[in-house]
Amino acid sequence: MGADAAAPLLGVSEELLERWASAQDAPDVHGRLQLADLDALVGHLHGAFTPAQAMVxxxxxxxQLGSKPIDVxxxxxxxxxxxxxxxxAKEAFG
Structure with a gap:
């Protein structure tokens, strides 16, 4: 996932996310928790879908969610x- 997609999900600027990625800056506790949460989501998406399917x-x-997963x-x-x-996944492979 690129900075252009991840930054809005994390509520930070692309520039800040790129500084975190290049170790020019470090996220605070809240930022680290947000990154871990997004990492968990991406891991599950990659386990269940191709990248194109995940985006769709x-x-x-x-x-089930009553909305778009990205909004939830x-x-x-x-x-x-x-x-x-x-x-x-359980329904598809169950």
């Missing part, structure tokens, strides 16, 4: 979205 899934209405993530974090990914 994140930006499409999800019945922005408001509630990765927990509910990971639950929906697991439910979909």
């Amino acid at each position: 899934w994140m930006c499409s209405h999800n019945t 993530y922005r408001i509630q974090g990765s927990g509910p979205v990971i639950g929906a990914i697991r439910a979909q």
